[in-house]
Amino acid sequence: MMDQSRLKATENYVYNAVDDYIGKGATCSVYKGIRKDTGEVHALKIFEKRLTTIAEREIVALRSLKHANIVDFIAQETDRDTGRVVAVMEHCEKSLFTALNEPENKFGLSEDEFIRFFKHIVEGMKHLRQHGFLHRDIKPGNILIVQNDDGSNVYKLSDFGTAKPVLETEAFQSLVGTEEYLHPNIFKAAFIEKGMSRQFDAAADLWSLGATLYHAATGKVPFQPHQGRNNRAVMFQMIAEKPFGVIAGEQRSATGNVIWIRELPESCQFSRWLKEALTDIFKHLMEGDPSKAMTFDSFFNAADDILGRHIVHVFTTTSARHFRLYMRQEAEFFDLQEEIKVETNIPPKDQVIYYEESLLRDIVRQTDPLCTYPKISDSVPLVLIRATAVQSCVMPDEIRLWYKETLFDSEPFFGEEIVLEEDFKKAKSICESIALIQTYIELGCLTQTLFEKTINRTERWKGILVSRLKAEVEMTRNRIKDLVHIHAAITRGGVQPGFQPAEGVSIENLKAKINSCSSQITNIELQSQEHVTRPFSDGCVDSNKCPIKIARFLQQAKLKKQAFEMLRRQRRQPLPYHEAQLHKFDRKQLVTLFRKSLTLWSDHCKVKVTEIHGHFLEWHSSFAKLQEKIEMLQKELRATHSAIKKYTRQFQVNRDLLSMQSSASGTSLVSMDQENVLSPSVTNGDTPSPRNSTASSGPFVAVAKRRELAANLVNQLEEVQSGQTDMKRMISESDDIQAQSMRLMSLDDMTLIEIPSLGNIENRTT
The missing domain is CATH 3.30.200.20 (Phosphorylase Kinase; domain 1)
Known part of the structure; x- marks a missing residue:
């Protein structure tokens, strides 16, 4: 009650x-x-x-x-x-400080969550400045979090007890704030030279904002003396004497020197571009020299540049690496390729970029701005494949996988004696380790999924592409057969005795070209059948249990940590015997959960990622060789089509000449006919003799026959050309039907499109 x-x-x-x-x-x-x-x-x-x-x-x-x-x-x-x-x-459910103490955020917020937090705080600060206020105590504890119905977080500035209307150029004298986030001048007045009269301006908020952003990005405050708040002298030395460009400092022993840090730590998993952009902001926000420090306007401009970028998620199959590109909204396909080159060392000509079931270049135009591209996310990224064989062109580090071989130097352990404060710290550390393993397992499962989809969809494309090439070769062969018949008819009938084909193009030349194409498509079919890719099975994604397991391990560890925290707050030590035994059991359980989590990653998930990566490289090696042959065939087909076009163009030229000759011949025959009609014998009413009639009509019959034969041959040629057009249309319709069938039969959401050779990808801007 x-x-x-x-x-x-x-x-x-x-x-x-x-x-x-x-x-x-x-x-x-x-x-x-x-x-x-x-x-x-x-x-x-x-x-x-x-x-x-x-x-x-x-x-x-x-x-x-x-x-x-x-x-x-x-x-x-x-x-x-x-x-x-x-x-x-x-x-509000919690504060940013509380969130940063959660195991998942040991090394700072995730990149997605940091961008969300950054956007919200920038918007809040803009509103504050528009109304002429300084907060004067910006820190993680004064940023609260509200959850939307969809689970996403909204970050809100709070605690305005120290807020004051102050213009950016005005000053104030009161000493407020929190030590780890204080501007050097305020820190000095509050703790070093107490009682000294000083004035402070908007730089106080900017420094505190920089320290808070650094904490959110890395999971720790920027300047850390060995004994923390107990060593204010070293703390002041750090913030007051730091060289320009330094964004953090650390003292690792009581008498050790300060280690200056100029870039975000490796444990911060942000993208390269975002790290560089934030580093530039941090070094100007946390700067005591007014001539080098940021103003609010310059900060808002830098923040808007970050937040205005279009984020493109990319998965590169060579190294199984996931990365993000922060592109300008108006950037185009060429800019995307250049940024990918910076990240992967793969030149644009070797970049084959997929989006879902399509080549990216087939669903966007070269000049389309990136902001109009389809929705790209970490689970539905652009997939990058080298167009050339990996082994012959990669740098040594290019195929190094994204994970560390050894996650932890040693296994956690508890001391013999129960010390509640130390036990809580160890429990917190174990939870943080399991949360890190969870990140690796989730990324490993996503990696396996993307590899499987890439191999499967490309194998389907390969089959369709080979079928289409075979049909194109057969269509071209039939076209040349028709030309051979026409050429033979011309030669036999002597219709165009002066006919000369285009230079370097003859029927024999066309026959040689199509025979070469037929030989190549036969070899391609054989190689395609010899290198049927075995399906990769038994990975983490087959049953999708690994993410569920690690999430359960983490939840169990968190419950143990909460129990340890309650005991620590109660300050009941030594614990009663039975409670102490239960506490020892919980300690063992925590170590067991750590071992289970690490084993799940090291002995299962990591192995599966390595296996499927090797499986992909093996597949890619044979596939790249096949693509090289496909490129050669496509080049030969283009040359053959060009030769056919040159050859058939001569028929049009000669038909026009023949038409002119026939027209001239027709005029003379009319004259001859008129002469026969007006001959004396006819005029006198005599009937001409059959012999004379035949003799007089001889030239007319010969020319008429030649005209009729030529016309028939020209019509036949036109029918051949029309037939080839119909055949092209039928093949295209067949492709559409096949694509629809594949889409209906596929377990994935396929959308088949016209597939050019993967190796024949050229930068459309060149």
Whole structure:
């Protein structure tokens, strides 16, 4: 039964002073409150009685700062028991600080989540500056998170108790903020030279913002003395004396030198371009020299450049690597190829880029801006294949896989004695390790899926392409056969005794070309049948159990960690005997969960990724050789078609000449006929003798026969050409029917299109 003494209330809200406690800040305590009439849940910020001025300042600020990325102020009320000011706020599930302490974020937010966080905070800061406010205490704990119905996070600036209307060029004197995120001048006034009168400006917010962004990207604060807050002298030395370009500093022993860091750590898995862009922002945000530091305007411009980029996800099959390109919205296909070259060292002429079931260049135009491309994501990326054999052209590091061979130097272990604080730290470390393994397993499963899809879809394309080439060779052979018959008829009939084919093109030449094409397609068919790719099976994706297993291991480890955290907070040590035994059992369970997780990755998932990568390289080697032969055949076919075109063009020329000659002959025959009709014998009414009639019509019959034969041959040629057009159409329709059948039979969402040779991919801009 609920203890009624714990229930507290304001005018419209009720809360439990123990169960609904959320946390405590420098100026207030926060509880989860329930509205009496609707049951809605909100956060109640109950300010200390002596801090009424701060409470009023925050409420005034919040009333004027309505924005999706600033925590929503709902009402001002009064606690009935204490009379303290209560600010009723939007209830948020957690803060960025809490999120960064979760095992999954040991090394900072994921790239997708960081971009979301970055966008929201930039929008919130813009709104703040548009209304002339400085926050003066930006840190992960003052950035709250609300979850949408779809599970996505919305980040909101909160805690405006120190916020103040200040122009960027104006100054303030009060000392506020949190140590790890403080500007050097404020840190000096607060902890080094206390009591000294100083003035501060907007640079304070910019430095704090930079430190917060660095923390979100890496999972740790930028400047870390060996003893943390207990060594403020070294902390001040770090932030005040750091060289320009340094974005972090670390002291690893009590007497050790400060190690300056100029780039984001390897543990930060962001894309190359994003890392470089953020590094440039960090070195200007966390800079004490005003002449080198960023202003709000320059920060917003740099942020807009990042957020305005079109993100293209790419999977390169050579190294099984996943990466992202941050492209300008107006970038085109050529720009995409150049960026891929920077990332992979594969030149544009060797880049075969697929999207789903299509070649990318077949579904977009060369000049289409990237922002109009189909939706590309990490699960549906562009897939990059080398057009040439991998072994002959890759750099040594190009086929190195993305994962580390050894994830951990040693296995975690607990000490003999129970020390609750140390046990909690070890439990947290184990959870973080399992979360890292989970990331590897999920990426490994995605890698296997993409490899299988790439091999299977390309094998289907290969079969269709070979069939089409075979049909094209046969069609070309039939066309040449018809030309051979026509040529023979011309030669026998003597219709065009002066006919001369185009230079270098003869019937014998055409026959030699088509025989070469036939020989090549036969070899291609044989090689295609000899290298039938065996299906890769027994991978992680066949039953999709590995991601489920690792998620379960992590969840179990988190529950153990939570139990350790509760014991640590209770500060009950030594533990009673039975409770101590249960605690020891939980410690063993945590180590077992770590071992299971690592074994799942090392002995299963990693092995499967390596196997399918090797399977792909083996497949690609034979496929690249086949593509080389296909390219040669296509080149030969193009040359044959060109020769046929030149040869048939002569018929048109000679037909026109014949028509002119026949026209002239027809005119003389009419004259001859008229002469016969008007001859004296006819005029006198005599019937001409048959002998004379035949003799007089002899030239007419010979010319007429030649005209008739020539006309028939020309018509026959035109019928051949028409027949070839119909044959092309029928083959095209057959391809369409075959494509539809394949699409219906496929388990994937296939969309077959006209497939050129993979090796014959040229940059369309050249």
